[in-house]
Amino acid sequence: MKKDHDFKYTFELVPARASRGKALDDIISFAQKAVDDGILSALSITDNAGGHPALSPTALGREIQTLGITPIIHFSCKDKNRNLIESQLFELDRHGLRNLLVLTGDYPRYGYKGIPKPVFDIDSVVVLEMISQMKKGFLIDPRAPGGGTRLSPMPFRPGCVVSPFKRLEGELIGQYLKLKKKVESGAEYVITQMGFDARKFQELLFFMEEAGIDIPVYGTVFLPSPRLARAINKGVVPGCVLPDELLSRMESWKGPGKRDRLEFGARLIAVLRGLGYNGVHISGPGLAYEDVAWMINRSEAIKDLWWDFIGEFEFPHLWEFFLYEKDEKNGLNKRERTKTQRTKLPIGEYLSYRTSSFVHELFFEEGKYLFGPTKTLIRLLEKGGLNGVLTSFEKAVKAPLYECQMCGNCVLTEFAYLCPQSQCAKGLLNGPCGGSRDGWCEVWPGEKPCFYVRVYKRLRALEQQCTFLKHTLSPRDWEEWKRSSWVKVFLKKRVDKVPS
Ligand code: SF4
Known part of the structure; x- marks a missing residue:
């Protein structure tokens, strides 16, 4: 197990589809409070989240950086070809925005006068390779006009995303093999997809250890509103799973400032810390800074009770496949790999x-x-x-x-x-x-x-x-x-x- 002496907290900001107005003012106010309080290590900023257009993370990242907190810029491949990717990386380096979260991105949704053309010219693995080359000193292809020059190193810190929350063997193995590629291509940290199952969270840690992947890993602690929880439960949010019994619990959340919701988050943080995660990435609509601070402080207070909370984050019926055998003593995983059957092709x-x-x-x-x-x-x-x-x-x-x-x-x-x-x-x-x-x-x-x-x-x-x-x-x-x-x-x- 990893030690938790340097457990980190980050929070995800979602820019509005606008360049001004209350939603953006609220984000800046959140960031200012985070700077004053000092509990959060960084604020991540999404890149056209859910495939919808929004203010670019670079614009917001510059403002947040000026306030005095590290922005993590989400950098997706859905809307830009390789030349725009290169150009935007130059731009980010120019502005000193070097903490990046590289991802493939959701399929683009309705925009100006219709559905936009999906790009996906290069994928997250190749973007990570490009960033690694930029870190060393990017050699402009000699075949390009003005090519053959080597640029000064750009000290990016790229991270990546993985989802252990996949039901089928074929989905899960693909996620883990791609994670290996991402790390070989230069990812320096990894953040999980949103999820709520403790055994699945632990599975990722075991896989990383087995594969010799020794980079910081942060678990996403996602607190949806009841409306969003219903949407995720119905399966309309790509790649996200929220079981019926958890939805019922979420719909009955009550208390001042939805205190039950925050208690749920605090317990999940405690579990992730206990499992050996290096930190958590908190997100969810409508969370005020005070909510996030309360949840973090509460999780610190209950961190030693994490074993008692495991049962609240168990949904074994959701998954057809686990990479490791179940440890019946604690509901988590043993170190042995699950034995799989060869299936027949039609x-x-x-x-x-x-x-x-x-x-x-x-x-x-x-x-x-x-x-x-x-x-x-x-x-x-x-x-x-x-x-x-x-x-x-x-x-x-x-x-x-x-x-x-x-x-x-x-x-x-x-x-x-x-x-x-x-x-x-x-x-x-x-x-x-x-x-x-x-x-x-x-x-x-x-x-x-x-x-x-x-x-x-x-x-x-x-x-x-x-x-x-x-x-x-x-x-x-x-x-x-x-x-x-x-x-x-x-x-x-x-x-x-x-x-x-
Ligand atoms: S079948 Fe081969 S050549 Fe044709 S589009 Fe697919 S990968 Fe390209």
Whole structure:
């Protein structure tokens, strides 16, 4: 267990969809009280939370920093391409805003005259890589105009998010494998998704220890209003779970300043501290600074009673899968991993996988079987000016089989012959976002399973899960869009785009 001598408290601010007005004045007033009181170590500022537009966290971060408290800037990938990401990182460094919480981000919601175009050009793992390079001295790509220069180091402190609160094995394993990638790419601390289950909170600590991930970890203590609690319970907030019995408890919260709500938060803080978390990240609508301060002081007073509170944060029926066996003595986890059964794939899926795998080995593995003759044929066709025919042929084969969109850089072999470009709503290449619920995609709940759950199921059934999310994939190069991946494999160069 980690020691709690330096237990930290942070609080999450959610900017309004405005540049002035009472909601923003209240945030500044909250921050001023936090500075005067000194209990909170930092204030985090969300980035278009829930996919809705709002004042940028940079604007609010600058004001808060001037008051004398550290802002943590949420930095998501949903609304910006890689060039805007780079530009905004320069901006943040310029303003001395270097504590970042890097996340994929919720799918964008209704904005000006409709739903905006989702971007997700690069994912949180690649943003963390970019930040790591900036910390060392970012080398501008020599192929870019003015490239080849190395910039001065930018001392960012990036963190990341993980959710242990996933019901299915395929969802949970994806979260943990992606966490490993995030840490390898430079994440220096981790904050959990909101959740209320003590055993799940502990599971994350055990996994991190087992995986050798030794960075500070903060548990989110989220206190919803009854209205928001009902919405989460119905499943309308991406990736968040709130069980019926907890909703009933929340709806009966009463007392001055909703004292029961704050007592609940104080007890959860005590539990997280007892489990070994390095601190907590507090959030919830309508919390005044005085509420937060009361809750923190109360949690300090009851911290030694945390074992007594564990039963209040147990919801075992919610989860189909735990990574570790249950410790019946205390309702938490033993150190042994849960034994899982191999499942069977439906015959159609099995045949699709096996056929794809066979064809790949036959034609595309360098030095094997038909790779050489195919390469010769493609070279001849290319010399004969038939590039367009080759590209169209690839599209005709792969579109019906994989819903191929001809991204030009095929990664089917990385994902058990499922295509992330067409099957993942956010087109993510380095692991799942946190938005899935009960195995369904955040964007198409009840209609389309999460892409990563599908990949995991395929690999798990075929006992090849060790190949899953092993290394970081580079983002797509949009210069390759609508060009042939096959020709690239054989001739190591780009060819014509598909005729429209
Ligand atoms: S990864 Fe790209 S080339 Fe491969 S199937 Fe998907 S869209 Fe097509």
